[in-house]
Amino acid sequence: MPVPIIIDCDPGHDDALAIMLAAANPAVDLLAITTVAGNQTLEKTSLNARRVCTVAGITGVPIAAGCDRPLLQALAVASDVHGESGLDGPRFPEPTVDLVPEHAVELIHRILVNHPEPVTLVPTAPLTNIALLLTRHPDSAARIREIVLMGGSTERGNTTPAAEFNIHTDPEAAAIVFGSGVPVTMCGLNVTHQALATPEVLARFEALGTGLGDICVELLAYFASAYSRLWDMPHPPLHDPVAVARVIDPALVECVDANVTVELHGRYTRGATVVDFPRDPDRPTNAKVAMSLDARLFWDHMVDAVAALGSRPA
Numbered sequence: 200m201p202v203p204i205i206i207d208c209d210p211g212h213d214d215a216l217a218i219m220l221a222a223a224n225p226a227v228d229l230l231a232i233t234t235v236a237g238n239q240t241l242e243k244t245s246l247n248a249r250r251v252c253t254v255a256g257i258t259g260v261p262i263a264a265g266c267d268r269p270l271l272q273a274l275a276v277a278s279d280v281h282g283e284s285g286l287d288g289p290r291f292p293e294p295t296v297d298l299v300p301e302h303a304v305e306l307i308h309r310i311l312v313n314h315p316e317p318v319t320l321v322p323t324a325p326l327t328n329i330a331l332l333l334t335r336h337p338d339s340a341a342r343i344r345e346i347v348l349m350g351g352s353t354e355r356g357n358t359t360p361a362a363e364f365n366i367h368t369d370p371e372a373a374a375i376v377f378g379s380g381v382p383v384t385m386c387g388l389n390v391t392h393q394a395l396a397t398p399e400v401l402a403r404f405e406a407l408g409t410g411l412g413d414i415c416v417e418l419l420a421y422f423a424s425a426y427s428r429l430w431d432m433p434h435p436p437l438h439d440p441v442a443v444a445r446v447i448d449p450a451l452v453e454c455v456d457a458n459v460t461v462e463l464h465g466r467y468t469r470g471a472t473v474v475d476f477p478r479d480p481d482r483p484t485n486a487k488v489a490m491s492l493d494a495r496l497f498w499d500h501m502v503d504a505v506a507a508l509g510s511r512p513a
């Protein structure tokens with residue numbers, strides 16, 4: 200039986216491919232897409248979610264916009280990584296998929312209480328919507344199967360030396376999620392940097408010979424230029440689809456139990472995920488932390504998803 204999921208995202212180049220993977224892979228049932236401010240403003244991330252669904256032919260999946268700023272601090276978008284549009288690179292047609300009028304938090308809550316089984320939340324963005332869901336609707340927690348998020352790191356950050364972008368953008372929200380008692384799996388930079396979009400990967404998308412395959416090539420080429428310019432990395436890590444891959448097949452992403460604390464007060468470390476791998480089995484743990492990825496199978500799933508979507512009748 201496919202696992203019911205909701206993606207909460209900030210498209211974003213890697214969010215875009217995470218949506219495609221979730222929409223196409225039969226192991227998951229994408230119930231909704233919700234958007235939040237992060238890589239770009241809420242207006243732009245929401246437009247981008249509509250663009251992705253339009254070019255990928257994803258219909259019948261409600262898209263709802265959520266929070267337009269972090270819980271406490273001001274929003275700082277990542278134009279340097281994702282461009283002014285948040286999805287720079289390809290030219291997109293006018294979207295044919297609209298937003299639903301509900302706020303993302305209300306849509307998620309309504310789905311959680313009505314769906315016949317607990318739902319997995321897959322946040323690939325700052326955790327503002329998820330934190331607000333858990334605080335505004337405490338009854339949600341019992342209806343969440345688990346939260347499999349892209350964010351944090353067991354090593355260095357990418358936004359500051361200590362903090363990864365999704366957690367750094369809204370540390371208070373992340374602290375609420377990790378402290379909620381809901382099962383959390385953290386797919387941090389330490390594992391997403393194993394999902395490198397190499398020229399061989401881009402060639403696989405190009406070889407599909409479909410419009411969607413070509414759009415993915417353009418998205419990844421733009422993403423690669425940003426990673427080369429900003430971090431001198433020859434190939435960009437495709438962060439967000441790793442969280443989806445973990446839900447598709449847990450064997451793809453090996454995890455260990457740990458205790459994750461979000462630093463809120465450090466002058467130089469605010470937004471860091473402090474990951475404690477307890478040696479004492481009786482020490483409390485609050486998360487599974489992803490440590491390794493089967494990159495070959497990951498890319499097989501990613502390319503197969505784009506192939507499946509691209510072959511759908513227009």
Ligand code: RIB
Nearest residue numbers: 211213323324364365438
């Ligand atoms: O640090 C990488 C994360 O921040 C990804 O989710 C990317 O889309 C950005 O949101």
Ligand code: CA
Nearest residue numbers: 211214323324
């Ligand atoms: Ca993202």
